[in-house]
Amino acid sequence: MKKMPLWLVSALLLVGLTACFDSGDAKDEEVAPSVSAPAEISPSESSEASGSEAASPPEESDAPAADMKPGAITLEPVFGDATFDRPVGVITRKDHPRDIYIIEQTGRIFSLNLDAPSDEPKKILDLSGRVYDQGSEQGLLGLAWHPDDPGIAFVNYTTRTETVIARFEAVDGDAERLNPASEEILLTFKQPYANHNGGQLAFGPDGYLYIGTGDGGSGGDPHNHSQNLRSLLGKILRIDVDRPADGLAYGIPADNPFAEEGRPEIYAYGLRNPWRFSFDAETGKLWAADVGQNRYEEIDIVDKGGNYGWRIQEGASCYNPKEDCEMAELKQPIHTYGRDEGVSVTGGYVYRGSARRDLTGWYVFGDYGNGTIWGLKQRGDGSPEVVTLLASGENVTSFGVDSEGELYVCTYEGRILRVQ
Numbered sequence: 001m002k003k004m005p006l007w008l009v010s011a012l013l014l015v016g017l018t019a020c021f022d023s024g025d026a027k028d029e030e031v032a033p034s035v036s037a038p039a040e041i042s043p044s045e046s047s048e049a050s051g052s053e054a055a056s057p058p059e060e061s062d063a064p065a066a067d068m069k070p071g072a073i074t075l076e077p078v079f080g081d082a083t084f085d086r087p088v089g090v091i092t093r094k095d096h097p098r099d100i101y102i103i104e105q106t107g108r109i110f111s112l113n114l115d116a117p118s119d120e121p122k123k124i125l126d127l128s129g130r131v132y133d134q135g136s137e138q139g140l141l142g143l144a145w146h147p148d149d150p151g152i153a154f155v156n157y158t159t160r161t162e163t164v165i166a167r168f169e170a171v172d173g174d175a176e177r178l179n180p181a182s183e184e185i186l187l188t189f190k191q192p193y194a195n196h197n198g199g200q201l202a203f204g205p206d207g208y209l210y211i212g213t214g215d216g217g218s219g220g221d222p223h224n225h226s227q228n229l230r231s232l233l234g235k236i237l238r239i240d241v242d243r244p245a246d247g248l249a250y251g252i253p254a255d256n257p258f259a260e261e262g263r264p265e266i267y268a269y270g271l272r273n274p275w276r277f278s279f280d281a282e283t284g285k286l287w288a289a290d291v292g293q294n295r296y297e298e299i300d301i302v303d304k305g306g307n308y309g310w311r312i313q314e315g316a317s318c319y320n321p322k323e324d325c326e327m328a329e330l331k332q333p334i335h336t337y338g339r340d341e342g343v344s345v346t347g348g349y350v351y352r353g354s355a356r357r358d359l360t361g362w363y364v365f366g367d368y369g370n371g372t373i374w375g376l377k378q379r380g381d382g383s384p385e386v387v388t389l390l391a392s393g394e395n396v397t398s399f400g401v402d403s404e405g406e407l408y409v410c411t412y413e414g415r416i417l418r419v420q
């Protein structure tokens with residue numbers, strides 16, 4: 001696989017042309033990306049993990065043993081040489097199970113058919129005239145198809161000054177394409193700085209739409225948005241797109257936790273820049289990756305009403321105040337890593353596909369800066385087990401999943417690669 005040369009990776013990082021970096025933060029300058037970090041694959045598994053044999057775990061059983069660690073993964077260019085302009089998502093759609101949808105940060109959405117992977121990608125919506133994408137973290141950032149209503153989709157994009165959550169309908173007579181004139185704006189909120197826009201959209205198992213928002217940007221959350229329940233920034237929001245409330249384009253689920261004391265859309269708070277969250281298709285757990293300030297990246301399992309700590313904490317450490325911060329009421333990350341392992345976390349998915357049974361139940365995530373891809377499993381006692389799956393050398397901008405649970409990686413250079 002073609003790797004981005006080290007000089008180019010360095011140049012990209014230094015000028016901040018990234019999907020989830022902080023143009024205003026010190027960490028950009030401090031980072032020296034390594035594209036050659038050694039993989040820490042357990043020796044007993046790695047020998048079985050090369051080539052197509054990797055699809056079969058050593059045992060005949062359909063499910064892997066509870067204590068089994070997954071072997072190494074490979075990233076396969078199943079769509080040939082097709083490239084996209086800053087791809088930041090691969091999305092599936094229930095009524096089109098053989099299609100996947102690629103989000104370009106610059107504003108377009110394409111579909112690819114899994115049965116005809118060499119076919120030209122089909123453009124299904126072009127919002128490049130509405131999306132402002134000059135900042136490295138701005139642009140079209142999220143897409144979610146309505147789970148029960150074919151031909152309706154929701155997007156998350158930035159203008160120069162705001163985040164927009166909007167609804168689109170299919171073109172009359174062509175369910176394959178979305179009509180740009182059908183836009184209905186559900187929600188907007190101000191973005192005080194160009195960075196930290198979050199951007200993920202996904203329907204939960206409860207049928208509600210979840211929205212990831214960053215803290216509004218700059219560095220250190222100067223306005224303390226993430227801890228402010230009156231602000232939509234630094235949150236995971238949850239809205240009901242099917243039952244709008246009076247005066248709103250959406251409804252508030254009856255058990256949203258902060259309807260009395262803050263913005264009723266808030267589901268969880270204390271996030272800095274959740275760059276990708278997802279629901280485990282089997283357990284329904286919400287996994288989020290929260291990009292750190294300049295020391296620690298973190299993974300959270302997000303519960304309703306939880307305070308995930310930013311800016312009081314960065315990772316598991318005090319951030320503001322720097323010492324003796326009050327942690328008692330804060331939800332702690334399930335996993336953190338420091339600058340020795342990566343610089344900007346990219347959240348993925350809990351694997352529920354069939355090509356790699358040994359990955360079943362492992363949350364697969366990566367680091368944008370050095371390209372390492374890990375698997376994380378929560379043990380019975382709640383503690384994490386983390387395995388390095390691949391030192392990819394790619395700038396991993398996002399992960400995605402198809403209707404069969406197979407995983408994909410989006411790279412900054414524009415490739416969509418399948419995890420195998």
Ligand SMILES: [Ca+2]
Nearest residue numbers: 308309310315
């Ligand atoms: Ca946190």
